[in-house]
Amino acid sequence: MQTRRQTLKQSAAVAGLLAGTGLFPQYALAFNKAAFDAKSLNDAIQALGGAGAPAESGSVSLTAPDIAENGAVVPLAVASTLPGVKQLLLLVEKNPNALVAVFNVTPEVDPSFATRAKMGESSDVYAVAITNDGKAHYAKKEVKVTLGGCGG
Secondary structure (H helix, E strand, O other): OOOHHHHHHHHHHHHHHHHHHOOOOHHHHOOOHHHHHOOOHHHHHHHOOOOOOOEEOOOEEEEOOOEEOOOOOEEEEEEEOOOOEEEEEEEEOOOOOOEEEEEEOOOOOOOEEEEEEOOOOOEEEEEEEEEOOOOEEEEEEEEEEOOOOOOO
8 A cells, every 4th residue: 555655756756757858737837817807708708818709609519507406516518619729718607706717728639628616606607719819709508506606
């Protein structure tokens, strides 16, 4: 059986090797405070380099429940079939901070991600794809929350 100390030492060694070879996920360290502090869809998109007004698109898909029994853990998924997608976003309109997640996409990455989010109340949820040319495309769905997850 491996001890906690041995596991931590091995994890640090692997992280050091990955960083030394350039394979460490650099994007995981990036944090855009302005985007996460944004109170609206447009503000978050602009903070992430999107240009112009977002357009609704059938090439962006959002998977979310119609009714979330517990707002503390709402499963959400975003995917896109658009060419040249550089970022996928998940936003909850009525949350104190609208932006829930940002996924950076490269040509080697399939533009399809899933996560869980907190929702304090029923709200529209947006899945947004920002392409390399700065255009934003979105899908929207209303999610009704029966038990709030943001302290409510």
